[in-house]
Amino acid sequence: MAFIAQRGAFWRAEVRRKGHKPVYRTFDTRQQAQQWARRIESEIDCGAYVDRTAAERTTLREALLRYQREIVPTKRYQRQENHRISRWLHDDLAHRTLANLRGVDFARYRDTRRDAGRAENTIRLELQLVSHLFEIARKEWGFEGLPNPLKNIRKPSGSRARDRRLRPGEFETLHTLLSSSHNPWVAPAYELAIETSLRQGTLFALKWEWVDVKARLITFPPEARGTENKGVPHVLPLSLRAVAVLRNLSAIAEGNTRFLDKRLHFGPVDVNPSQLRGRVFGTTANAVLCVWKRCLVKAAELKPEIKELRWHDLRHEAASRLFEKGLHPMEVASITGHRSMQMLKRYTHLKPESLLEKLG
Known part of the structure; x- marks a missing residue:
């Protein structure tokens, strides 16, 4: 049974089960705390529970900086990757947590960049970097339950093939x-x-x-x-x-x-x-x-x-x-x-x- 108690203006819910570390969260109302506790207990009972605490506490900015320290040095074109990361760090999505990001957020980013006149391939590479970040976080950083929201959106088709050659003179x-x-x-x-x-x-x-x-x-x-x-x-x-x-x-x-x-x-x-x-x-x-x-x-x-x-x-x-x-x-x-x-x-x-x- 979950433990729910009021702390000041908020309600704190805590779920304890043998074999699992205690899980707790704070809500605005008692009803929200009870709904969350029932969901977590249900997932634990059926073996589908995955700890999302890290994903809920880590912002995209923090993940990008870690990606820059650990992953970018292993790549061949580091300067280009660092430039794309810098672009993401200045975007509003960088302040959102990984668990809170959805495909619609990145679809909106894609459309905004298109309206700004960015090339399709430029947008594709920017989205590809964040998609790879989510995969690395899920596979190697302990964010096993973190879905990759970029798999749910249409990707830019890529750059247009050029056929420009030097003309006479x-x-x-x-x-x-x-x-x-x-x-x-x-x-x-x-x-x-x-x-x-x-x-x-x-x-x-x-x-x-x-x-x-x-x-x-x-x-x-x-x-x-x-x-x-x-x-x-x-x-x-x-x-x-x-x-x-x-x-x-x-x-x-x-x-x-x-x-x-x-x-x-x-x-x-x-x-x-x-x-x-x-x-x-x-x-x-x-x-x-x-x-x-x-x-x-x-x-x-x-x-x-x-x-x-x-x-x-x-x-x-x-x-x-x-x-x-x-x-x-x-x-x-x-x-x-x-x-x-x-x-x-x-x-x-x-x-x-x-x-x-x-x-x-």
Whole structure:
């Protein structure tokens, strides 16, 4: 039998059963306390009782901070995860307890983010983070009775597939603007992105120790290859143009090392890249992208449609160029690192003009 007593303006209900720790809760009325006590006793009798105390006391904010300490360090893209967590910490739902959150709350969050103009994939990743948090809490943090409310809502469909490639004259326009910037690494990064099809993160993580200019190969160590659909090939073959770009990058690296007050411009050089160590690019991806966006704005004055171009579209351009050179799909996949033909097809956009000669 439950013990119910009045304490001040509230009513405290306590249920004690052998084999279970005491369960208690405070209510505004005696009737609420009695209803809760009967429900708990019924669940204990039929063996369906699960302690919800932790879920009722832990807020989403507290759970997010624990997730940030324990789970995020095990992930590859920690910066993006921390950014999403920061976004959730500033939302009103962060002050609610885990047991008090419902699917309708996250459906409302989804719709609010859509109305604010957020991309579908952005919303999907934000919801996916919280969904994973609920699963971790249920499986590893002792919240066994905690349901995952995000399983009850419709998820955003994801990002729209892009088919943007460089149009006639855009490569030259952008290269000229990037070369005239104060950052000597930007123009080579632009060319190397197209010649190697490497993703932004992998491109700016390149190290000279991996590059063999004479053999025209880049050998990626296991820790740099990534997992699942974000992988890169074990060995990446280089085009003659890519080799030329790397030689110029080695000259820039040598110039920055020996003459910190001078910058070497992109052009013919005579430097041995095999003698260099450390990162290929002496700048950050963020610095390059800042210059890239400024150049897009300038280029848009003459070509308005160029403003919609993104850095990741260069990977689409690279994959398409490899097919236009006549490479077999398996050969292209061995360069781009795509794990499935379906994803490779999504990154390939052949120009109809390039097919005319084959059609006859």
